Amino acid sequence: MLIHFEQEYSSSVQADALVLFVTKAQLEAQTMFALLEKQTSFSFVEYFKRVGFEGKLSEAMVVPINEQGIKTLLCIGAGCDDHVDEDKARKLGAFTGKQLKQLKAKRVCVLFQGAPQFSETLYVQSFIEGLMLSRYHYIACKGEEALHEQSKQISLEDVCLVLDQAHDKDFLQQQLPLIQALVNGVFLTRDLVNAPSNRMGPAEMALAAETLVTRHPEISLTILDREVMEHERMWAALSVADGSEKEPKGIHLLYKPKKAKKKVVIVGKAVTFDSGGLSLKPADGMMTMKMDMAGAAAVLGLFEVLPTLKLDLEVHGLFLAVENMPSGSAYRPGDVICARNGKAIEVLNTDAEGRVTLADALSYASDLKPDYLIDLATLTGAAIVALGEEIAAVLSTDKKLTAQLMAASEGSGEMIWELPMHKTYADLIKSKIGDIKNIGGKPAGVITAALFLKEFVGKDIAWAHLDIAGPAYAEKETRPDIPYGGTGFGVRLLARYLQALSKEE
Ligand code: BES
Ligand code: ZN
Ligand code: ZN
Numbered sequence: 001m002l003i004h005f006e007q008e009y010s011s012s013v014q015a016d017a018l019v020l021f022v023t024k025a026q027l028e029a030q031t032m033f034a035l036l037e038k039q040t041s042f043s044f045v046e047y048f049k050r051v052g053f054e055g056k057l058s059e060a061m062v063v064p065i066n067e068q069g070i071k072t073l074l075c076i077g078a079g080c081d082d083h084v085d086e087d088k089a090r091k092l093g094a095f096t097g098k099q100l101k102q103l104k105a106k107r108v109c110v111l112f113q114g115a116p117q118f119s120e121t122l123y124v125q126s127f128i129e130g131l132m133l134s135r136y137h138y139i140a141c142k143g144e145e146a147l148h149e150q151s152k153q154i155s156l157e158d159v160c161l162v163l164d165q166a167h168d169k170d171f172l173q174q175q176l177p178l179i180q181a182l183v184n185g186v187f188l189t190r191d192l193v194n195a196p197s198n199r200m201g202p203a204e205m206a207l208a209a210e211t212l213v214t215r216h217p218e219i220s221l222t223i224l225d226r227e228v229m230e231h232e233r234m235w236a237a238l239s240v241a242d243g244s245e246k247e248p249k250g251i252h253l254l255y256k257p258k259k260a261k262k263k264v265v266i267v268g269k270a271v272t273f274d275s276g277g278l279s280l281k282p283a284d285g286m287m288t289m290k291m292d293m294a295g296a297a298a299v300l301g302l303f304e305v306l307p308t309l310k311l312d313l314e315v316h317g318l319f320l321a322v323e324n325m326p327s328g329s330a331y332r333p334g335d336v337i338c339a340r341n342g343k344a345i346e347v348l349n350t351d352a353e354g355r356v357t358l359a360d361a362l363s364y365a366s367d368l369k370p371d372y373l374i375d376l377a378t379l380t381g382a383a384i385v386a387l388g389e390e391i392a393a394v395l396s397t398d399k400k401l402t403a404q405l406m407a408a409s410e411g412s413g414e415m416i417w418e419l420p421m422h423k424t425y426a427d428l429i430k431s432k433i434g435d436i437k438n439i440g441g442k443p444a445g446v447i448t449a450a451l452f453l454k455e456f457v458g459k460d461i462a463w464a465h466l467d468i469a470g471p472a473y474a475e476k477e478t479r480p481d482i483p484y485g486g487t488g489f490g491v492r493l494l495a496r497y498l499q500a501l502s503k504e505e
Helices: 024-029 035-038 044-051 086-102 119-133 146-153 169-194 202-215 226-231 234-241 287-307 355-364 381-389 399-408 423-429 445-454 490-502
Strands: 001-007 015-022 060-067 070-077 107-111 159-161 219-224 251-253 261-274 313-324 336-338 344-346 372-377 391-396 414-419 463-465
Touching: 001 169, 015 024, 015 035, 015 086, 024 044, 035 044, 060 086, 070 086, 070 355, 086 119, 107 381, 107 490, 119 159, 146 490, 159 313, 169 202, 169 490, 202 219, 202 251, 202 261, 202 287, 202 313, 219 287, 226 234, 234 251, 234 313, 234 336, 251 287, 261 287, 261 355, 261 490, 287 313, 287 372, 287 490, 313 355, 313 490, 355 372, 355 414, 372 414, 372 490, 381 391, 381 445, 391 399, 391 445, 399 414, 423 445, 445 463
Parallel strands: 001 159, 015 070, 015 107, 107 159, 261 313, 261 372, 372 463, 391 414
Antiparallel strands: 060 070, 219 251, 251 313, 336 344, 391 463
């Protein structure tokens, strides 16, 4: 998709579709249509009145004009407000992207000129992000025939954005590679999450990391295979892997620029399939559990973006990929396991496996002595009960880190909300036989899971845990920029967080 900017709309523009933003006020004032009406001798405003198009937010109207090099006019309702915000602009971009797909448009021209909603350059940027995000398809699992059909699909080739005088064209031009990198990162995460578990086990996740570093030589990679994991005494993560025929793999990515102001470690939960183990999940609960590695997939997606961001931060990405299966060799409810940091975990439910694997990942991450440690995990169904499918929970030991993550979330379209990590609930996970139980009962499931993780984070490390069980995967499409399946949640949030952190004095 080639995107370029123009400062003036010229009647010599050639496009399959010309996109216009229409609001009620504009329909009344008739300003922007005057030129087009003159050019095409078509009375738009009269036509809109006749067909009842009012310019409401995300209302679309196609006018086939086929004149002056333009085949269709796509009118996008931009609502009544004078301004959109970043999120609305992104949604409008994605909505437009979907409409253009239906029109099978290859070359398009979008007119921001005279569109008051897009008065700020930032909103044009979000629009582009949305437009790109909406073009995602997961086709890797289709059969030959469908793939052949898909190859005939028309994609957006040339997008000309006509800016207003007030827009900063140079800034947008400069942002383009960053937007593209972000979208690539999000798409990579979506692809990894959407890949079924028979094609995306621990070995394939390691392979995905290897492929990533061949694309980006500035990132280095260490793979921890079973022997290394044993040497590291990662008995907790290894126990979860015991029930599966698939070998566990530890993945450690590192982006280290010459001068780094801060060190950040990002850890992801990487359970490539969560059957529940011997505490087997019911069939319905298991259906989407290929997504239980979405935290790790977001880590990989973030590393896809990092080289383009060029931040003066040392960033580590870490995950221990395992499959949670029931078998004769599986770990059992009642087992007591010694984790890497020496704490004894009493496993009372093998379906609370994420925290058991993260125990060792967080202890290893803490030894790297980061300034900030963040983990992303599809950890609990309780997070979905508490915050639904669009908002992730954040629980942290550091107020400043929480505030920075909340700020990054604002406007990114990736919502998070803080839950408290009160010590009083720590009693719920005290073990009589070992040190700590891996379940704390039904109440406050998100909090007791976070309190469990805290036992494995080094003292004095600013740490935040993101429970992304809700927003990592969409069972149905609710917004045009978020498709069915893997959503890519976390990539844009963390990229923004790191951008802000590197700018900090
Ligand atoms: N992977 C699940 C959590 C999950 C559930 C993610 C639904 C996405 C959608 C996790 O391993 C799990 O099974 N958690 C249990 C914990 C319980 C046994 C304490 C849960 O939430 O039921
Ligand atoms: Zn589980
Ligand atoms: Zn799980």
